[in-house]
Amino acid sequence: MHKVIRSIVIAGLSMPLFLAAQTASNVTLPQDKGPNSINVSAYPAEQQKGYKVFADKCAKCHTIARPINTMMTKEEWSRYVKRMMHKPNSGIGDSQGKTIYDFLAYDQESRKDKNPSAFFKSLSDEEIEKLKAQQH
Numbered sequence: 001m002h003k004v005i006r007s008i009v010i011a012g013l014s015m016p017l018f019l020a021a022q023t024a025s026n027v028t029l030p031q032d033k034g035p036n037s038i039n040v041s042a043y044p045a046e047q048q049k050g051y052k053v054f055a056d057k058c059a060k061c062h063t064i065a066r067p068i069n070t071m072m073t074k075e076e077w078s079r080y081v082k083r084m085m086h087k088p089n090s091g092i093g094d095s096q097g098k099t100i101y102d103f104l105a106y107d108q109e110s111r112k113d114k115n116p117s118a119f120f121k122s123l124s125d126e127e128i129e130k131l132k133a134q135q136h
Ligand code: HEC
Pocket: 024, 025, 029, 057, 058, 059, 060, 061, 062, 066, 067, 070, 080, 081, 084, 085, 087, 088, 089, 090, 091, 092, 100, 121, 122, 123, 124, 125, 128
């Protein structure tokens, strides 16, 4: 009986967190449907470590497939990582943001730039809003 009550209390407490994360990005973008992992076995050790931080931190509000399949210039990644960091409850600190940016910049150059047609261009805020409206 106590166990049941405890589960209900825990579920009740975690619900707002769950909802906050969900409402943060309750829209499916085209790039979300692409592969959700990168084979980093040939990447330098530092970028392999960076991949782990990236895969851990950037999957909180949307699938990790989103950044994995989006093309951006390094400048855009730099801005975008900051934008994601500054979202409420992002859970991404400055040094993790830097590690993630370094990884994304390396991955952009070594994987995406060599095969651009396999990836999606990043969407404008207007395009994302339009998809949201269509999906609700
Ligand atoms: C706190 C929630 C949250 C976290 C954490 C988060 N994102 Fe996002 N992300 C969003 C939301 C919401 C959107 C939709 C656009 C917007 O509202 O800014 C988005 C959109 C994106 C897009 C789509 C860009 C486009 O225009 O096509 C990319 C790429 C992306 N995020 C990458 C990342 C990366 C990389 C990280 C880790 C550094 C990350 N996200 C962490 C919430 C988050």
